[in-house]
Amino acid sequence: MATVGFRIRTKNKNYVFIKIYLYAPKSKRLETSTAIKVYSKSWNKNLQQINYEAPNSEKNNQKLFELKNFVLNKLTNDPESNLDLSWLKLAVNEFNGGQIFKEENTVIFQSKLWIKNNSLRLKPNTIKFYYVFIKVIIEFEKDVNQKLLFETLNLDLLEKFKNWLLNEKKYSINYSNGIIKGLKTISKEVLKREIKVNQQVFYLSCFKNDGSKKIINLISISEFEKIKYLEIESKSVLNSKKWILIGYSIGQRVSDLLELTIDNIRQANNMGLYVDINQKKTGKFVTVGIVDKIVIDIILNSFPYKISNSKFNQDIKKIAELSEINQIVEGYKYDGSKKRSYLGQFPKYQLLSSHDLRRSFATNHYGKIPTPILMKLTGHSRESTFLEYVGKNENMDTYADILMDVLSKNNNKY
Secondary structure, three states: OEEEEEOOOOOOOEEEEEEEEEEEOOOOOEEEEEEEEHHHOOOOOOOEEEEOOOHHHHHHHHHHHHHHHHHHHHHOOOOOOOHHHHHHHHHHHHHHOOOOOOOHHHHHHHHHHHHOOOOOOHHHHHHHHHHHHHHHHHHHHHOOOOOHHHHHHHHHHHHHHHHHHHHHHHOOHHHHHHHHHHHHHHHHHHHHOOOOOOOHHHHHOOOOOOOOOOOOEEEHHHHHHHHHHHOOOOHHHHHHHHHHHHHHHHHOOHHHHHHHHHHHHEEEEOOEEEEEOOOOOOOOOEEEEEOOOHHHHHHHOOOOOOOOHHHHHHHHHHHHHHHHEEEEEEEEEEEOOOOEEEEEEEEEHHOOOOOOHHHHHHHEOOOOOHHHHHHHHHOOHHHHHHHOOOOOOOOOHHHHHHHHHHHHHHHHHH
């Protein structure tokens, strides 16, 4: 049998909101504001009502009585309701003439609907992100015992959500900001369908990066040479080594690398090879050239068979260890049990992954190959993003040097 009652926070001696609470079997205590204010000294704790000498006491006590019956009737009429804080808030809101609870007004429902309606135009990684986003929202709802509805996304709840992401779940700043941006994106889409959205969600700010140095671990040219000449007996590990050599040579995302077949290969005029790639993330077609004789021999005579990214990442660490790439370095190591990375000092081979092949290609060739060409090959559209990716700052002197070189060569023409 459910119990409904009222209380105030007596520590506050000024005007306070009267709270309605709900006890129900197999449910936590639920409590929210009634939107009725009372002077704390005018509240009768035992009778759970306003003393009659207070202004508007009769009117407000009648409203409390009607609200209590309204909530109890909703429970009686819908005993299968999922009782959480959202249910109680919406019951009070409905009593006060607000929006009636509908499943389609929840963040979860609209997020799933948005994915379904846009599955043909969204990139696979975007769809994957929003499924992760939904899981994060569901976990938060369980922790706060409340469904997220667009109408109730006020700043208090949103700040609680931000704090939960960073301080309770210990997600990184970048990951947390991605979830926040996802919530704002879904909220904008929902507005188009004329669903009421609390505008405060659009004022929710992302976390500012603390400016700490970004840690990048790469495979150096000398380390690549170690891997290239490493003798391996295991056929499966040898297969992964071939993928490492190809990946390091073409600088593509692992999702594009492991999809390559011999059909992507063309003979170049200079005895090298062309590798034609349709980049999944950008949708762009690029062609990368290979001149390394050992890599060319692998491609033409013993092209590696397909493997999963997880298998590839395991073997990269194993091959790097066998190649004695074991100096102690600072970096983030992924903890599978906790599903997040943590900072520490580790042997370098433990930190290497398939993604480092593309970054190593870009970084090791930076300054040797014109930046626009590198950006074209790696799929970066903005130079600022590319420079951050390779851990470089924009060198303004370079642009000045180019200008002076052009002016000096053409000095006689002006």
